[in-house]
Amino acid sequence: MKPAAFEYLRPKTLADALAALDHEDAKIIAGGQSLLPMMNFRLVQPERLVDINQIEQLNQIEKTDTGIRIGALVRHAEAARSSLLAEHFPIIAKAMVHVAHVAIRNRGTVAGSMCHADPSAEWPLLVTLLDGEIEILGNSGTRSAKPFEFFLAPLVTEIEETEILTAIHLPLIANPCRMAFDEIAQRAGDFAAVAVGTLVCVEGNIFSEIRLCLGGVFDTPVRAFAFENALIGQPASVESIEAALPLVLKDLEPNDDIHASAAYRLSLVSALARRVLFDTIDEMM
Amino acid sequence: MIDSTAFVRPKYVGKPIRRLEDPRLLTGQGRYTADIQLPRTAHLAFIRSNQAYARINGINLDEAKTLNGVIGVFTASDFTHIPDIKAVSNMENYQVTSCPVLARDVVRYVGEPVVAIAAISRYVAEDAAALIEIDYDTLDVAVTARDALAKNAPKLHDKLASNIILERNFATGNAPVEIANAPHKVSGRFSLTRKTSVSTEPRAYLADYDVGKDELILYDSTNIPGIVRDEIGHLLNLNGNQIRVIAPDVGGSFGGKGSLYPEEIIVADLSRRLERPIKYVADRLEELTASSQAFGEEVEATLAFDADGQFIALDAEIIGDIGAYSIYPWTAALEPVQVASFLPGPYKTPVYRGRVRGVCTPKPPTGPYRGVGRPMAVFVMERLVDLAATKLNLSKVEIRRRNLVRAEDFPHRSSSGIVWDQSGFQECLETAEKAVSKLNLENRKKKSNKWIGVGYACYAELTGIGSRISVAPGMPMNTGTETASISIDATGAVTAKFGIASHGQSLETTLAQIVGEELGIKPEDVRIIQGDTAFSLHGTGTYASRSAVLGGGAAIKTSRALLIKVKQVAATLFNVDPEQVETGDGLIFVHNTNHAINFKELAQAVYSDMKTLPMEKRETLAAQESFDPFLGTTSSSAHVAVVEIDPETLVIKLQDFIVAEDCGKLINPLVVDGQVHGGVAQGVGVALLEELKFDDMGQPITATLADYLIPTSAEMPPMQVHHLETQLPPNPGGFRGMGEGGTIGAPAAIANAVADAVSHLGLCIDSLPITPNKLHALIAAKSKH
Numbered sequence A: 001m002k003p004a005a006f007e008y009l010r011p012k013t014l015a016d017a018l019a020a021l022d023h024e025d026a027k028i029i030a031g032g033q034s035l036l037p038m039m040n041f042r043l044v045q046p047e048r049l050v051d052i053n054q055i056e057q058l059n060q061i062e063k064t065d066t067g068i069r070i071g072a073l074v075r076h077a078e079a080a081r082s083s084l085l086a087e088h089f090p091i092i093a094k095a096m097v098h099v100a101h102v103a104i105r106n107r108g109t110v111a112g113s114m115c116h117a118d119p120s121a122e123w124p125l126l127v128t129l130l131d132g133e134i135e136i137l138g139n140s141g142t143r144s145a146k147p148f149e150f151f152l153a154p155l156v157t158e159i160e161e162t163e164i165l166t167a168i169h170l171p172l173i174a175n176p177c178r179m180a181f182d183e184i185a186q187r188a189g190d191f192a193a194v195a196v197g198t199l200v201c202v203e204g205n206i207f208s209e210i211r212l213c214l215g216g217v218f219d220t221p222v223r224a225f226a227f228e229n230a231l232i233g234q235p236a237s238v239e240s241i242e243a244a245l246p247l248v249l250k251d252l253e254p255n256d257d258i259h260a261s262a263a264y265r266l267s268l269v270s271a272l273a274r275r276v277l278f279d280t281i282d283e284m285m
Numbered sequence B: 001m002i003d004s005t006a007f008v009r010p011k012y013v014g015k016p017i018r019r020l021e022d023p024r025l026l027t028g029q030g031r032y033t034a035d036i037q038l039p040r041t042a043h044l045a046f047i048r049s050n051q052a053y054a055r056i057n058g059i060n061l062d063e064a065k066t067l068n069g070v071i072g073v074f075t076a077s078d079f080t081h082i083p084d085i086k087a088v089s090n091m092e093n094y095q096v097t098s099c100p101v102l103a104r105d106v107v108r109y110v111g112e113p114v115v116a117i118a119a120i121s122r123y124v125a126e127d128a129a130a131l132i133e134i135d136y137d138t139l140d141v142a143v144t145a146r147d148a149l150a151k152n153a154p155k156l157h158d159k160l161a162s163n164i165i166l167e168r169n170f171a172t173g174n175a176p177v178e179i180a181n182a183p184h185k186v187s188g189r190f191s192l193t194r195k196t197s198v199s200t201e202p203r204a205y206l207a208d209y210d211v212g213k214d215e216l217i218l219y220d221s222t223n224i225p226g227i228v229r230d231e232i233g234h235l236l237n238l239n240g241n242q243i244r245v246i247a248p249d250v251g252g253s254f255g256g257k258g259s260l261y262p263e264e265i266i267v268a269d270l271s272r273r274l275e276r277p278i279k280y281v282a283d284r285l286e287e288l289t290a291s292s293q294a295f296g297e298e299v300e301a302t303l304a305f306d307a308d309g310q311f312i313a314l315d316a317e318i319i320g321d322i323g324a325y326s327i328y329p330w331t332a333a334l335e336p337v338q339v340a341s342f343l344p345g346p347y348k349t350p351v352y353r354g355r356v357r358g359v360c361t362p363k364p365p366t367g368p369y370r371g372v373g374r375p376m377a378v379f380v381m382e383r384l385v386d387l388a389a390t391k392l393n394l395s396k397v398e399i400r401r402r403n404l405v406r407a408e409d410f411p412h413r414s415s416s417g418i419v420w421d422q423s424g425f426q427e428c429l430e431t432a433e434k435a436v437s438k439l440n441l442e443n444r445k446k447k448s449n450k451w452i453g454v455g456y457a458c459y460a461e462l463t464g465i466g467s468r469i470s471v472a473p474g475m476p477m478n479t480g481t482e483t484a485s486i487s488i489d490a491t492g493a494v495t496a497k498f499g500i501a502s503h504g505q506s507l508e509t510t511l512a513q514i515v516g517e518e519l520g521i522k523p524e525d526v527r528i529i530q531g532d533t534a535f536s537l538h539g540t541g542t543y544a545s546r547s548a549v550l551g552g553g554a555a556i557k558t559s560r561a562l563l564i565k566v567k568q569v570a571a572t573l574f575n576v577d578p579e580q581v582e583t584g585d586g587l588i589f590v591h592n593t594n595h596a597i598n599f600k601e602l603a604q605a606v607y608s609d610m611k612t613l614p615m616e617k618r619e620t621l622a623a624q625e626s627f628d629p630f631l632g633t634t635s636s637s638a639h640v641a642v643v644e645i646d647p648e649t650l651v652i653k654l655q656d657f658i659v660a661e662d663c664g665k666l667i668n669p670l671v672v673d674g675q676v677h678g679g680v681a682q683g684v685g686v687a688l689l690e691e692l693k694f695d696d697m698g699q700p701i702t703a704t705l706a707d708y709l710i711p712t713s714a715e716m717p718p719m720q721v722h723h724l725e726t727q728l729p730p731n732p733g734g735f736r737g738m739g740e741g742g743t744i745g746a747p748a749a750i751a752n753a754v755a756d757a758v759s760h761l762g763l764c765i766d767s768l769p770i771t772p773n774k775l776h777a778l779i780a781a782k783s784k785h
């Protein structure tokens, strides 16, 4: 379990990083927490590693006109500690405690998690739930992508090998709303069998906005649109949620693996969806 | 002057002395095999079979051989001078398997070493491995033990009569008849899936051959250095004085480093052939696919009992999935046969029939794993006991109380032939029951919307086994003797040498406590040398909960022999009778006189100055004694697990764990607690998490620690350990072994707790690990009916 030989570059600027990536078989290394195990198994054998950790402007969490911008190199642990995120998206800190263990959270980055695109990972779920935008820098400039465009399959995204994910934008949510997150993994810190995040806005005792996003269930994070659509405009009550809940499971065909069968995952989706939704309601009522 | 009324000789045995090895191990100063760097070392990588059972058609080495940095590439044909590894046995109905150091013609499990590559670094060796092609012809094979048992199943070893390489029968009375006539019976088919020991430090070997001296030093992460020396000496045709096996700091074994492996033989051989140091450090993938594995057993058992819950008879059919080869030196009988012999447990079960068969399958060989056989035996028996209690509507404690061997019954010969003696069977249960009552579980149940369950498990084990029987059934090797050599050198320092090999048991501390107390010096002033064959004539190592009993016994005997010499010399110096001489706290003295010297002054008088003692009184201050308990000691324990299951997610959480144990005289309560905690943690893995899975083709599908889940601190419940010293065994020190017990009781207690928590659903908890995913499947299957 030793990686094949590779060239190692450590650019100081984004421009240098782009130039370094302009190579047959180059790969970015951020926290290395997912890439290095794959290299050690020789599942990936990049000829060149481009270490972006020296690039300074990538590790900021800042407020913009429309929302919060989380730099690519922000570590899971930093996100969990950020007061700016706590103020606008407290769900992030709640989710981060489920990401691996302290040592891994101190190294692993937001962008690394997004680009690694594990179906169970917390960041892809959060960005999908929060309707974020993914900022990508390439040789022809910056572009942005929506999560549903970005995530293609397990461990596959649409980002090019020559591009750099530079930040995640999370738009501020206008209405007063609540968010909740929960997941089940076999041990503390394991990738989730099922993770569920929700965002609930109530205006005048009516659900004005509801989002429910599932991780670990399918190849990429999935929104329960049928359920969401059925609830929006309904009275904000436990009864309306119960009535709509079956829609979460409708047409859902979860993944099956040695840790959790599809049937077990379905039961978890149902239990966790109820749990996080009731959490938000409890907080509001 | 030392005043006899004021002086109290310090006691060290029984005290919670902090571990002497901790400063070294906890500050990164430990020296493990991989840490040892020798100039000109060549690093080995192995290409391992990716087929469960296949014929090797050809291996193309050309490209690899010419890669820059490659020193040599080797296949079976390069090792024709090394005999195959063969674990022989005295057992009837046992077939020896031949295990070549590298697969020859056929491969028999995924992970079996086929090619060895030596290179200037492990990186280059793996680069070379990527250039080698092995052409296989897949062969038909039975992957599961059940399939491999069938009459017409393809044979894994052509030369053997069948895949069943061992069979043994136990019979006391006529169990089938007794069971047929009994008023009540319960039965089940139980299984314990394969596991493997996951040590922090993987297996690692470094051989350093000295051409000039024709002497080989093998640094070896093993817990059986003596056995490794003896057998590698035999296989490579070296005398014992030409080969020295050193187990430096060893980062855990749990059984996995307790057998002889092909890799260590190859490392030793290549160092001689290439005349340079050879190093091999296994990686995690190799640990999970090519180190010895455990369990893989199925037991169909029936327990018959009367209306009072008194056991009448027990019947069991045991199938062990032993893997591709019978492991050296223990043989494949080690695990499954002990399931059969320990099945009746600490209970009076007058009639017993057990049949055990070990079946070859295309999987890594099974070998020792903390607890050996007993985790499975206890799991089966304790589940049956709970089923019986439920059937009679008797309390789980009461049914055990009625059947456990009582103090007045000792020595008690169990129906499988094991003799239990003087151990607190009833007392452990009683203590555990009291501790449970303090948890106030009824209240907890009332308040909780979760399913809460309590599970008991009682067990007894033979520890510190002497030379009457081998620790592995039928193995023709004495594991029942231990020798200590203790000396006082010219500086007055005490060194004690043993054949044991500590790999987490804290033996540097506990043996120093014993020697210190016996000689009258501080434990920290005693240097314990172990894990090095240069310092023991014969020694098999540390396993089977033997080292405290055997090593401790040898330490006491030897210290006492040495103390006689010390007193004799001092008596001459003081001109008193030896009986008047006392020692304590580093001094040698006569009470109420001015006669007092320290060990340094004693040593000086004996060795260095030429005037103080007449020549004939200058006795060497050294002693060597062996200890052999002949039989063994009976350790016992009661475990209680409390689990909480979330009805919605089926997440199983251990809430409490109670252990009441009787290991005789505690040498160091901190160390005993540590062993119990670690053992229980391993048992938690057995019960709730760990499972090596193979697909239909025999491919392992749990080859990383993301798939093979071991418990972490987050999965551990609060734990209470109650120590009982009921009646001490008659061996020196009164110690009993306790290194494995935690792993023996915990799986059964947890299984019973889970079964109790889901009792309202009528589920059978008959296979471990039990996971939320499996609970879900059980519930789904039940609701279909």
Ligand SMILES: Cc1cc2nc3c(=O)[nH]c(=O)nc-3n(C[C@H](O)[C@H](O)[C@H](O)COP(=O)(O)OP(=O)(O)OC[C@H]3O[C@@H](n4cnc5c(N)ncnc54)[C@H](O)[C@@H]3O)c2cc1C
Pocket (backbone or CB within 6 Å): A027, A028, A029, A030, A031, A032, A033, A034, A035, A036, A052, A072, A098, A099, A100, A101, A104, A107, A108, A109, A110, A111, A112, A113, A114, A115, A116, A120, A121, A122, A123, A159, A163, A164, A165, A166, A189, A190, A191, A192
């Ligand atoms: C034991 C363990 C448990 C874990 N458990 C969890 C868990 O429960 N939940 C979870 O979400 N994660 C978990 N992880 C993964 C962890 O969160 C990783 O940190 C994360 O997935 C990858 O982040 P990284 O910065 O380490 O990326 P790296 O490993 O450095 O890179 C991962 C991939 O992303 C690419 N990449 C990285 N940064 C960029 C960028 N800026 N632009 C373009 N491509 C980029 C790399 O080229 C590579 O392909 C676990 C990891 C381990 C080792």
